[in-house]
Amino acid sequence: MLIDRYNPLAQITMFIVVISSVLMGASRRMAELLLSLVCVALHWAFTDGSRDLNSTEQSILDQLPRTLETVLAKFNLEGKTTTYAVCPTCHCTYPP
Secondary structure: OHHHHOOHHHHHHHHHHHHHHHHOOOOHHHHHHHHHHHHHHHHHHHHOOOOOOOHHHHHHHHHOOOOHHHHHHHOOOOOOOOOOEEOOOOOOEEOO
């Protein structure tokens, strides 16, 4: 599996995003927001806001994808989801 080649911290981060999207129904934008927030939290945890990243920490952050589509591909889940348009007013969904 593609995900096996990643650092466990990167794997857990991507798994959280997959769970939020596939099982909990989070939108693509919400899942990508979650991914970005976890990346920021990891960066701050690594640096403590006062030092540079070491090579291992930078490698972990570099392993994290920036889009939900890329995360799903790492788990071989691409093509198993359908993106619907959602009305911002009434939240009605429309198939592609």
